[in-house]
Amino acid sequence: MRIEEALRSTLEAAREAVAELEVRPREKEIGRVVSAGDGIATLIGLPDARSEELLQFPGGVRGIVFNLDPGEIGCILLGPSASISAGDAATRTGEVARVRVSEEALGRVIDPLGRPLDGGPGLRGATSMELMREAPDILDRREVTVPLATGTKSVDAMVPIGRGQRELIVGDRSTGKTTIAVDAILNQRDSDVICVYTAIGKQASEIARVVETLRSEGAMDYSVVVAADADTPAGMRYAAPYAGCSVSEYFMERGEDTLVVYDDLTRHARTYREISLLLRRPPGREAYPGDIFYIHSRLLERATQLNEERGGGSQTALPIVETQEQNLSAYIPTNLISITDGQIYLNPELYRQGFLPAVDIGKSVSRVGGKTQIEAMKEYAPALRLRYTRFRELEEFTRFGASLEPDTRSALERGRRVREVLIQPAHRPLPLREQAALFFIVSRDFLMEVPLGQVEDFEERFLDRVREEAGEVLERIEAGEALDEEGEERLMGIARDVQNELTEEA
Numbered sequence: 001m002r003i004e005e006a007l008r009s010t011l012e013a014a015r016e017a018v019a020e021l022e023v024r025p026r027e028k029e030i031g032r033v034v035s036a037g038d039g040i041a042t043l044i045g046l047p048d049a050r051s052e053e054l055l056q057f058p059g060g061v062r063g064i065v066f067n068l069d070p071g072e073i074g075c076i077l078l079g080p081s082a083s084i085s086a087g088d089a090a091t092r093t094g095e096v097a098r099v100r101v102s103e104e105a106l107g108r109v110i111d112p113l114g115r116p117l118d119g120g121p122g123l124r125g126a127t128s129m130e131l132m133r134e135a136p137d138i139l140d141r142r143e144v145t146v147p148l149a150t151g152t153k154s155v156d157a158m159v160p161i162g163r164g165q166r167e168l169i170v171g172d173r174s175t176g177k178t179t180i181a182v183d184a185i186l187n188q189r190d191s192d193v194i195c196v197y198t199a200i201g202k203q204a205s206e207i208a209r210v211v212e213t214l215r216s217e218g219a220m221d222y223s224v225v226v227a228a229d230a231d232t233p234a235g236m237r238y239a240a241p242y243a244g245c246s247v248s249e250y251f252m253e254r255g256e257d258t259l260v261v262y263d264d265l266t267r268h269a270r271t272y273r274e275i276s277l278l279l280r281r282p283p284g285r286e287a288y289p290g291d292i293f294y295i296h297s298r299l300l301e302r303a304t305q306l307n308e309e310r311g312g313g314s315q316t317a318l319p320i321v322e323t324q325e326q327n328l329s330a331y332i333p334t335n336l337i338s339i340t341d342g343q344i345y346l347n348p349e350l351y352r353q354g355f356l357p358a359v360d361i362g363k364s365v366s367r368v369g370g371k372t373q374i375e376a377m378k379e380y381a382p383a384l385r386l387r388y389t390r391f392r393e394l395e396e397f398t399r400f401g402a403s404l405e406p407d408t409r410s411a412l413e414r415g416r417r418v419r420e421v422l423i424q425p426a427h428r429p430l431p432l433r434e435q436a437a438l439f440f441i442v443s444r445d446f447l448m449e450v451p452l453g454q455v456e457d458f459e460e461r462f463l464d465r466v467r468e469e470a471g472e473v474l475e476r477i478e479a480g481e482a483l484d485e486e487g488e489e490r491l492m493g494i495a496r497d498v499q500n501e502l503t504e505e506a
Helices: 002-020 151-160 175-186 204-216 234-252 265-278 292-300 331-338 350-351 375-398 404-420 432-443 452-469 469-477 485-505
Strands: 030-037 040-046 053-056 061-068 072-077 089-096 098-101 127-128 170-171 193-201 223-228 256-261 312-325 344-345
Touching: 030 072, 030 452, 053 331, 061 350, 061 404, 072 223, 072 234, 072 469, 089 127, 098 234, 127 292, 151 331, 151 375, 151 404, 151 432, 175 193, 175 312, 175 344, 193 204, 193 234, 223 234, 234 256, 234 265, 234 292, 234 312, 256 292, 265 292, 265 312, 265 331, 292 312, 292 331, 292 485, 312 331, 331 452, 344 350, 375 432, 404 432, 404 452, 432 485, 452 469, 452 485, 469 485
Parallel strands: 170 312, 170 344, 193 223, 193 256, 256 312
Antiparallel strands: 030 040, 030 089, 040 072, 053 061, 053 089, 061 072, 098 127
């Protein structure tokens, strides 16, 4: 009887609950695919879809709302379009595109959505960061005052970069643009800067070489690689730089200093043009859509030095752009030059002549970094830049076979030695303090006593001796102090000893 009473009581309670239950119909927007292919899809329906909202397609493929035309939606697919066909259903997610990132991303290779590409496990405890984030407000920023050393002598001395700056790397194909950026990452080994290398539309083999270089040099410990190679859908290539920027911002908002490389924005612009033309957006100059400037400015404006109230972190951006036949006035290069705070121009003529890195000092500029140089570099680097620029002009002039005065010949000899000092092997960045010691010797014309063919050997021996015998001088330089008389004498004494050694060996 007790069991029957319990069942009767339970049944009665269930009836009362059902009677009180109010069933209401729920609205669910479902769109239908009209066409899909080449990385894009067009749909009908979904009247409340928002720009840049994520849509869900069959097979787990997602897409970003791109066009909102009357009666039709254009969508960028973030997966293969082969699995989507006309008539398939698509639903809204109510979210925007995000990348998953955590502290475990350091040392990893991920795609623009945060999924691992290196065969490792997924990122645990990951935070989802929006791809298309707003740039920090002006009041949240502060002045760029701290140097970001790239380890490349010609850059740090003559085109210096500060933390929070946007410095464009520009040049023809195969002139060493990626090498400059990778060396900047390698040079952060002993600093507190977290690096993000973003590969956009590059061949998988090229990306693998960069990753292997970073790994072999120990740089992956503080780096994240965001990769969308040439074989990935156009939507992933479009999203890649924004994902790299968001990964960098994840660390920046925790008070870290970060460096993000975009390799390269020429391919990104071409991907955007491809998507826009497929979705029938009106073409403009060189068939690029009218908002091509906006998509890069909204990306690069996110690079900044935050104030203390926002944590004091920074994001330094090194975007790369490719020119054709040294045409700096082409559409995309001029856009990016106007957005950034300066450019490092790599000259193909210098590259062919073997002067590497092929930085053209005359066409390179930094509109911010000069304020960030340490005192020792400020004292010697500007004069070296003027000397080297004059040397380049004189060298062009002497090709006509004019007779030279003694002063002109002397200026040419000095310039040749400066150029020899600026030559640097790939993936061998030089610390800023050692650069300052070397440029002090150059500024005193000491190399005029060294045969041109021995300049490289002199430099290597001099720096080795300085590390061994004048470590306290290097520490003072690194601390931001100018060289005093005692420090200058120490360096000059080491230089004389090295010169004597070379003379005896000769």
